[in-house]
Amino acid sequence: MTIIINFEYNVVMNKYDRISAINYAQKYALSPNPNFYHFGGIGGDCTNFISQCLLAGGCNMQYSSNGWYYNSSYDRSPSWTSVSELHNFLLNNKKSGPHGEIISLNSLEIGDIIQLKQNTSRFNHTVIITKIQNGEIYVCAHSNDALHRKLSTYNFIELIPIHIIKIP
Incomplete structure (x- = not known):
């Protein structure tokens, strides 16, 4: 079954x-977009949600075996829904679509993402920054849905701040 993705985002910008990414995050943080499968019952929906935000921010899908894309719950890249796979894709992508660079926490901007390691041996959660105010970072997320949750309220043992860049 193919799901038609029908929402506004700008793919012509370079x-x-x-702003479009965080507007999308705010709109769908607590009520998932019905045009995308919700993976909450099978491992979590956090990275699926973040991928949707990146798409809404104008990042092009990359249709390849090691790319970043979503057509349906059964036809998607591992990087669309997996924390570690998205991490690897963002840091290594040199083609069209989103690219990420690890930066310091105080250099992050709205629309950037953070990956968290929460009492496990691996990173297992991805959030998007939607507001930075008085030095406090606020995020939106799925899998424990959150709208403008303070990053400082998460229980994590390590984090990776990733600055997002679009490759045309």
Whole structure:
């Protein structure tokens, strides 16, 4: 079954549209977009949600065996829904679509993402920054849905701040 993705995002811009990404995050943080499968019951939906935000920010899908894309719950890249696979894709992508660079926490901007290691041996959660105010970072997320949750309220043992860049 193919799901038609029908929402507004700007793919003609040559840079990542952070405002569109966070507007999407705010709209669907607590009520998932019905045009995408919700993976909450089978491992979590956090990275699926973040991928949707990146798409809404104008990042092009990359249809290849090691790319970043979503057609349906059964036809998607591992990087669309897996924390570690998205991490690897973002840091290594040199083709069209989103690219990420690890930066310091105080250099992050709205629309950037953070991956968290929460009492496990691996990173297992991805969130998107939707507000930075008085030095406090606020995020939106799925799998424990959150709208403008303070990053400081998460229980994590390590984090990776990733600055998002769009590759045309």
